[in-house]
Amino acid sequence: MRSLTIWRTLLGVDKTVVEDVDLDLVAGVFVASVRLTRSMRNRCGSCQKRCPRYDEGAGRRRWRGLDFGSPRVFLEAAAPRVSCREHGVIVAAVPWARHQAGHTHHFDSQVAWLATQTSKAAVTVLMRIAWRTVGAIITRVWADTEKLHDPFAGLTRIGIDEIS
Incomplete structure (x- = not known):
């Protein structure tokens, strides 16, 4: 298997x-410099449609990934902006993270799962993130989950009384 794979x-x-x-x-940081394949370049961050490139944006950006043991992991890539007909000038999409998120999909999924299994304080210590970050990640993951699954699917009865 090739090392890049x-x-x-x-x-x-x-x-x-x-x-x-x-x-x-010394810093305990692992940084992977990455770039998109040609098929994934210049896509709107919101709707994923191909768009003309607008500019280079704010330069290179970092996304937090799952740690490799003790070193924290970051993905670093260019963050150009595109001009979408529907959304205007917007940062281009990347396949490893949600739009406007500073973490990868895998990092977000790990934090969301940990939040269902343990306390929020334990998640902050284990994942080395702030309390508010856990809440923001849960909100993002729930928004994606809510689009895929109807929480009332299969519901046949509901009871309402004075105590509920």
């Missing part, structure tokens, strides 16, 4: 080219 698998990124990896042992 191994890095893509470890980082949990699809439709992505891993350009370089860097480990800073």
Whole structure:
């Protein structure tokens, strides 16, 4: 197996080219420089439609990924803006993260699962994030889940009384 395939698998990124990896042992940070494949470039962050490129945006950006043991993991990539007919000028989509999120899909999923199994305080310590970040991640994950599943599907009866 090629080393780039191994890095893509470890980082949990699809439709992505891993350009370089860097480990800073002093800071305890692992940074993977990545770029999108041609088929994923210049897509609107909201609707995923192909759009003309507007500009380079604010340059390179980092997304937090799942830790590799003790080092924190970050994906670093260019964050250009595109001009969408529907949404206007907007940051281009990336396949590893939700729009306007600073974390990868896998990181968000891990935090959301931990929030269902343990206290919010324990999640903040384990994942090394702030209390508010846990709440924001839960909100994002729930919004995606709510689009896919009807919470009232299969409901046949509902009871309402003075105590409820």
